[in-house]
Amino acid sequence: MKKRQIGSSDLHISELGLGCMSIGTDENKAKDIIHTSIDNGVNYLDTADLYSFGENERLVGKAVKGIRDQVVIGSKVGNNFDKENGTWEWDPSSGHIKAGVKDSLHRMGLDYIDLYQLHGGTIDDPIDEVINAFEDLKQEGLIREYGISSIRPNVIREYLKRSSIVSIMMQYNLLDRRPEELFSLIDEQNVSVLARGPLAKGMLSSNSESIIEAKGEKGFLDYTYEELKEFSHQWKQLSNGQENARSFQYILNHQTVASCIFGASSKEQAEENIQAYQKAEALQEDLYKQMQSITKPLTYENHR
Incomplete structure (x- = not known):
């Protein structure tokens, strides 16, 4: 699978990355999903300390034992959680970030994390304190690079202006095109x-019609249920049986995007997603424009 560079860093990751939040808590099943993804060309694994209150990181660490040099691992910090009570609260303090990375490294059995990300964030956070904490961890060799996971334009602009982030994790897909308004700014900063x-x-996905019928009653962002149903009909015709692959291709058509982070709850699902993408015909410009024409160019309304 082709790889792309994350910003100006030395990290090069596969065009499809595995979001590990969906791998569950069964160790053997989780290992199968991760190894199947790696065997099919994926080298980026994305986790977070909050996922299953640390258990997800532990499973990722066990799965990559002996093959650490084959993978790029991203994790996240910022939510101070209580595993026993199943609660958490936002804590972007330097103390929590520095303690959090050590806890994550211990759970995963690693010496360093390739990409450490702030798991959220608001404009009211002590942003300089956050940045200094990540810079200290980088200097100490506990992380290679750092980024943020946010869809708040005002937060994103501050980190682009004030920090050395190399990545921004954002929800982005054909139905949620809001990040596109920020791509030129992100590109300018080589992030x-x-x-x-x-x-x-x-x-x-290939099951779009049934999923929209089952779960789309309340709509999705600015799309009403009726609009989603009409979209799914057009999408099925346009993608010609390659819904998953075309979805990935649309996202990766933008040079700003380093990787699509998909989830999988079984090794079969992981393999299906990866192989569909690898076998798909190249995305032509006219099809790309048609894909845009059946969706809305949404923009962010909040956190401006």
């Missing part, structure tokens, strides 16, 4: 986007 939710909760 990359990691696109989460590439299949819009399945509404862009």
